[in-house]
Amino acid sequence: MKYNPDFDVDSVLDVLKGVNEKYEEGSPEDEALRIAAVALVYVREAERLEEYRGFFRSFFTPAIESVIVSQTFSTREEAETWLALGVARDGELIRVAGQGFQVILAQGDAKPTLLRTPLPEELMKKFPPGPG
DSSP: OOOOTTOOHHHHHHHHHHHHTTSOTTSHHHHHHHHHHHHHHHHHHTTOHHHHHHHHHHHHSOGGGGOOOOEEESSHHHHHHHHHTTOOOTTOEEEETTEEEEEEOOSTTOOOEEEEOOOHHHHHHHSOOOOO
């Protein structure tokens, strides 16, 4: 399920209030909902809402969506030419002819290399999710 990281605080508080009205005052549910509502108000009043939105986004973003391919090349030769420029970062993920690779920067005089690292879309094709 996707969540809206740009949620409207007042709308969320209204929903929490509506849910809370179904529980007896002083119940564990009442306490939990009040704590959640006040925490959200605190984040907004402390002017940390955008920071919280970033945390919220990272908390609920599926891992597959957080994989970032920095460069795409049609051929291995194009990728090797780019590597030789010396602009690649260690651990950077790239796509070469539809396949994922990770840049490995060696110590000393050794030249950088590419380590085959399947990208999420490759894994999804090879191991499609089962039912449920």
